[in-house]
Amino acid sequence: MYVKICGLQTAETVAAAVDAGADAVGFVFAPGSPRTVTAELAAELVVQVPAGVETVGVFRNQPLSEVLDTARRAGVSTVQLHGDESLADMHQAKAAGFRTLRAFSAEAYNAITAAEKQAWDAERLLLDAVEPGAGVTFDAAMLHSVPSGFWLLAGGLTPGNVAALASSLKPNGVDVSSGVESSRGIKDAALIRAFVRAARS
Numbered sequence: 001m002y003v004k005i006c007g008l009q010t011a012e013t014v015a016a017a018v019d020a021g022a023d024a025v026g027f028v029f030a031p032g033s034p035r036t037v038t039a040e041l042a043a044e045l046v047v048q049v050p051a052g053v054e055t056v057g058v059f060r061n062q063p064l065s066e067v068l069d070t071a072r073r074a075g076v077s078t079v080q081l082h083g084d085e086s087l088a089d090m091h092q093a094k095a096a097g098f099r100t101l102r103a104f105s106a107e108a109y110n111a112i113t114a115a116e117k118q119a120w121d122a123e124r125l126l127l128d129a130v131e132p133g134a135g136v137t138f139d140a141a142m143l144h145s146v147p148s149g150f151w152l153l154a155g156g157l158t159p160g161n162v163a164a165l166a167s168s169l170k171p172n173g174v175d176v177s178s179g180v181e182s183s184r185g186i187k188d189a190a191l192i193r194a195f196v197r198a199a200r201s
């Protein structure tokens with residue numbers, strides 16, 4: 001079970017996620033989030049992440065030129081696109097040397113045509129609640145089918161619910177932000193450890 005801990009802003013919480021065994025750590029560059037960091041702060045945090053752990057920059061409906069420039073300055077390996085970005089955007093990000101993740105809500109994923117689904121399922125996907133980063137539980141009952149390729153489940157996951165949700169939906173991995181915070185935007189090392197343990201239980 002691949003585990004991503006998202007919305008990190010301090011050296012201590014990055015270390016907590018890495019020590020807990022997270023496969024990926026995320027830094028939010030989307031404006032308007034309580035977790036938004038600058039490329040400069042992210043760059044300072046990224047250098048403390050061991051090579052085997054994926055470093056993910058999270059963006060939402062920002063121009064691709066800005067995404068790629070910020071990701072380069074931060075030194076992240078992966079861009080996670082959380083808005084209405086196209087397949088062409090994904091391909092361009094990959095051509096620029098980044099790994100990619102593309103988020104969909106259940107409604108948006110259901111709305112993809114069968115032909116488009118084939119193309120999107122070849123990408124690494126993330127299924128999330130409509131409002132990302134708000135701790136709102138992903139509405140699995142809404143979903144008509146799950147992706148056939150690699151995908152992560154996100155949206156309101158916590159140490160208490162991740163094992164049951166992962167075992168019923170069978171994603172390749174899970175992604176969390178709010179569920180490992182003591183208050184909005186403030187990560188908690190004990191909750192990070194508990195989440196990674198529960199996700200792999």
Ligand SMILES: O=C(O)c1ccccc1N[C@@H]1O[C@H](COP(=O)(O)O)[C@@H](O)[C@H]1O
Nearest residue numbers: 006033132133134135154155156177178
């Ligand atoms: O975390 C944010 O503030 C955020 C802002 C904009 C786009 C994505 C964001 N985070 C992503 O949301 C889910 C986690 O949500 P939750 O808080 O655990 O419910 C995850 O994919 C984050 O990368």
